[in-house]
Amino acid sequence: MDPISLIVNGSTATVTADDDTPLLDILRNHLGLVGTKFGCGQEQCGCCMVLVDGRPEKSCGKALSTVAGKAITTIEGLGTPDRPHPLQQAFLDEQAGQCGYCLPGILISAKALLDHNPAPSRSQIAEALDDNICRCGSHVRILRAVERAAARLREGGVR
Ligand code: FES
Ligand code: FES
Numbered sequence: 001m002d003p004i005s006l007i008v009n010g011s012t013a014t015v016t017a018d019d020d021t022p023l024l025d026i027l028r029n030h031l032g033l034v035g036t037k038f039g040c041g042q043e044q045c046g047c048c049m050v051l052v053d054g055r056p057e058k059s060c061g062k063a064l065s066t067v068a069g070k071a072i073t074t075i076e077g078l079g080t081p082d083r084p085h086p087l088q089q090a091f092l093d094e095q096a097g098q099c100g101y102c103l104p105g106i107l108i109s110a111k112a113l114l115d116h117n118p119a120p121s122r123s124q125i126a127e128a129l130d131d132n133i134c135r136c137g138s139h140v141r142i143l144r145a146v147e148r149a150a151a152r153l154r155e156g157g158v159r
Contacts, residue, residue: 004068008033009077019065024048026064027074035075035104039133046132049105050074056112058131075104078111087111090149091142098136106132110146118154122147 005014008031015030027033027050036059039045043061050059051073079085084092087107097103106129113120113128120128125146134142 004064006067006069007071009073015064017064019063021064022060023050023062023064023067023072024059027059027072033074033076037101037104039101044133045102045105046109047102047105049108049132051108051112054112054115056109056131073108073111075107078107085111086152087114087146087149090145090152094141094145094148096141096145097134097138102132102134102136106134106142110149113146114150114153118150120146120150 001016001018003014003016004019005012007013008027013031015026017026017030024036024038027036028038036050037047038060039047041060043058046058048058048060049056051057051071052062052067053070054073079088085107087110091097091103091107109129109132110125113125117124122143125143129142129146
């Protein structure tokens with residue numbers, strides 16, 4: 001096992017693990033970034049979503065060797081309690097979610113959408129979140145929250 005480096009939330013992280021170790025395992029168990037959640041483990045639910053070089057990817061199905069040198073953004077890289085990303089603030093404002101387990105993945109997918117499309121239609125938002133399952137049925141509030149965040153960002157919200 002040779003050490004592998006990747007850039008996680010802007011900082012270089014070097015880990016030593018088997019090449020086929022899932023990125024989700026690396027994030028949670030090697031780097032202590034437990035915001036990214038384990039759900040199905042089979043690329044079906046989307047709660048493990050992270051950005052890989054700006055694209056939303058399911059980290060449970062990404063082998064460590066495939067992300068060497070790549071830039072990974074996890075939910076911890078979006079904002080902080082003191083300085084939330086406009087998406088995080090909008091989800092709070094809309095009370096979008098119940099248990100919250102799906103939200104790290106949904107916020108990552110929504111960020112990828114808004115980074116490329118600052119004014120998505122509701123159907124475009126739904127399409128972008130198609131890979132993310134919310135078992136609590138908070139879909140309508142989640143759609144409203146993404147719309148709210150998009151409007152806030154267009155008005156000049158940070159990020
Ligand atoms: S845990 Fe990765 S898609 Fe469900
Ligand atoms: S808020 Fe519970 S799974 Fe989405």
